[in-house]
Amino acid sequence: MANAGLTRVPVREQDPKVRATNFDEVCLGYNREEAVEEAVRCLGCKKPRCVEGCPVSINIPGFISEVKEGNFEKAYQIISESSSLPAVCGRVCPQETQCEGKCVRGVKGDPVSIGKLERFVADWAKENGIKPVPAAEKNGHKVAVIGSGPAGLTCAGDLARLGYDVTIFEALHKAGGVLSYGIPEFRLPKSRVVDAEIENVRSLGVKIETNVIIGKSVTIDELLKEEGFEAVFIGSGAGLPMFMHIPGEQANGVMSANEYLTRNNLMKAYRDEYDTPIAHGKKVVVVGGGNVAMDAARTALRLGADVHIVYRRSEAELPARAEEVHHAKEEGVQFDLLCNPVEILTDDKDWVVGIRCIRMELGEPDASGRRRPVEIPGSEFEIEADTVIMSLGTSPNPLISSTTIGLDTNRRKCIVADEEFGKTSKEGVFAGGDAVTGAATVILAMGAGKAGARGIDEFIKTK
Numbered sequence: 001m002a003n004a005g006l007t008r009v010p011v012r013e014q015d016p017k018v019r020a021t022n023f024d025e026v027c028l029g030y031n032r033e034e035a036v037e038e039a040v041r042c043l044g045c046k047k048p049r050c051v052e053g054c055p056v057s058i059n060i061p062g063f064i065s066e067v068k069e070g071n072f073e074k075a076y077q078i079i080s081e082s083s084s085l086p087a088v089c090g091r092v093c094p095q096e097t098q099c100e101g102k103c104v105r106g107v108k109g110d111p112v113s114i115g116k117l118e119r120f121v122a123d124w125a126k127e128n129g130i131k132p133v134p135a136a137e138k139n140g141h142k143v144a145v146i147g148s149g150p151a152g153l154t155c156a157g158d159l160a161r162l163g164y165d166v167t168i169f170e171a172l173h174k175a176g177g178v179l180s181y182g183i184p185e186f187r188l189p190k191s192r193v194v195d196a197e198i199e200n201v202r203s204l205g206v207k208i209e210t211n212v213i214i215g216k217s218v219t220i221d222e223l224l225k226e227e228g229f230e231a232v233f234i235g236s237g238a239g240l241p242m243f244m245h246i247p248g249e250q251a252n253g254v255m256s257a258n259e260y261l262t263r264n265n266l267m268k269a270y271r272d273e274y275d276t277p278i279a280h281g282k283k284v285v286v287v288g289g290g291n292v293a294m295d296a297a298r299t300a301l302r303l304g305a306d307v308h309i310v311y312r313r314s315e316a317e318l319p320a321r322a323e324e325v326h327h328a329k330e331e332g333v334q335f336d337l338l339c340n341p342v343e344i345l346t347d348d349k350d351w352v353v354g355i356r357c358i359r360m361e362l363g364e365p366d367a368s369g370r371r372r373p374v375e376i377p378g379s380e381f382e383i384e385a386d387t388v389i390m391s392l393g394t395s396p397n398p399l400i401s402s403t404t405i406g407l408d409t410n411r412r413k414c415i416v417a418d419e420e421f422g423k424t425s426k427e428g429v430f431a432g433g434d435a436v437t438g439a440a441t442v443i444l445a446m447g448a449g450k451a452g453a454r455g456i457d458e459f460i461k462t463k
Contacts, residue, residue: 006109009038011116016330020301023185023270026327027091030113032070035120039067041105042112050114053102055447056089056154058082060099060114067117076125079118080132084157084201085150085446087126087193088179090119093443094321126196132157134204139163141460144229146214146400149177150442151235151433153201154449155456160204162457167229169212174266177237178434179442181266182258184295186302187324190265215403224428230460231428233452234415235445238394238434244287248344249390253279253352257288257296257391264299281305281387285355287341288391289313292439294324296389297333307333308383312340312360312373336383338362340373344388354384394439404429414438421455422448430455 012028013019019026030038042064050060059078066075079086095101095115103111125131141164145156148170156166174180179194188194202208214220214236223229241256243249260278263269269276284300286293289311301307309328311318314337318325329335338360345354359379362371401409408416408425415424415431422430432448434440 008110008113009034019186020331023302025189026186029123030116030120035067035117036070038113039064039117043104045104049102049104050099053098055443056082056450063121064117067121072121072124073130075121076130077133079121084154085197086118087122087197088188089443090115090122091188092183094441096322131203132200135161135163137163138165141165142229143456144169144223144232145235146232147177147235147237148175148208149179149235149237149445151445151449154446155233155235155452156206157201157204158450158453159456160206167207167209169214170208170210171213173210175208175210181262184265184299215399220404220429231430231456233456234400234429234431234435235433235449236400236435238396238439240395240397241390242392242394243390244341244392246341246343248346251344251346251350251352253386254344254388257292257389258394260296260389261299270303279387283385284387284389285310285383285385286389286391289318289320290391291320291324293391294320294328296391298328298331301331301333308336309333310336310339310341310357313370314338314362317370352386352388354382355388356380356382396435412438420451421458422452423455428459
């Protein structure tokens with residue numbers, strides 16, 4: 001037995017000083033021998049708690065059992081029964097709070113590296129030309145999916161496997177949603193991973209039409225009444241950035257993390273051969289503590305900036321993945337915790353020259369369960385900066401809801417849909433992902449896409 005111990009097989013990574021200067025993938029993943037060695041640590045539980053922790057219910061013991069035996073193609077097909085994006089999930093899923101967080105190996109040692117094993121299997125399948133198995137035949141029913149992010153791709157893939165004729169409508173010129181515009185190349189390579197996963201969904205028979213803005217190019221009502229679609233799934237995400245509304249926030253050099261990352265990831269601003277304009281700040285402050293804030297900070301660092309992250313709570317409350325925080329620190333990002341911006345400072349030409357913050361202390365827990373930050377009077381201080389990136393979360397663009405008759409939204413402008421099937425107030429229309437919940441994780445959006453596919457299948461079969 002290669003490895004039945006308490007410690008997981010370490011994963012190779014680029015050296016922090018080297019990777020801080022490039023956009024190559026940080027984590028290098030397992031090779032064949034390392035994957036098998038790590039898979040041996042799985043106990044193959046009869047009641048696998050890891051599956052309970054997976055939002056898309058992958059048969060984790062099943063695929064790991066095949067990895068143990070070197071049956072990588074079989075392992076891939078097992079994963080593909082539940083997930084349309086295994087190479088993505090293996091890289092960006094918060095496994096530590098989901099499947100790996102439930103692993104019984106973690107009680108007395110390290111949990112099994114489920115995410116890294118999933119990544120290995122998906123990468124091996126791509127390198128060996130293995131594709132997911134499509135439906136045996138079409139069932140004659142047409143379904144439209146709005147948005148080609150993780151929720152839309154998952155819903156479309158599941159429906160295609162059931163025999164549906166599925167068309168995805170994407171507003172941008174390139175498919176992938178947040179996978180293409182939001183997550184940096186050093187965490188999620190675009191051509192090698194994202195584009196390959198999208199092609200796998202296409203191989204199931206899914207059609208993808210880009211540059212189609214639902215609510216302007218065509219409405220949901222027109223898709224249902226005039227285009228022959230029997231149901232619609234809305235997976236349009238949450239791309240409308242939030243701001244603090246503090247003095248100086250309209251200054252030159254202030255931008256949302258969405259804009260900053262879109263210019264870099266989708267429009268390749270970090271590459272010399274592209275003419276995408278972007279503020280190459282030398283002193284950058286990122287406001288926020290989530291994964292998007294880490295992505296923006298680590299991107300600015302790679303573009304040559306001295307980077308500070310300002311977050312109003314302590315490190316224990318940082319919503320970003322522990323791995324992303326660890327990598328950011330290793331690379332040289334500086335953390336100003338228990339601090340909150342009160343003003344962005346500018347010169348006489350309205351360019352950013354700094355940011356004024358106030359120190360905080362933690363009080364009683366708020367509605368989220370985290371201790372509420374409270375200002376410490378008289379503790380203001382300044383950080384020199386020429387660029388400020390706001391990473392405070394996002395909300396759905398109201399275009400779709402405002403142009404669709406009978407589609408209910410809540411006070412946050414999110415579409416109202418039930419969790420089990422994604423059913424909305426409008427007959428034949430289902431929704432899931434960030435358009436319903438607000439900004440969340442890739443895997444939760446995928447889970448919502450699966451729920452929407454179940455709901456649509458049941459709706460059409462009983463209609």
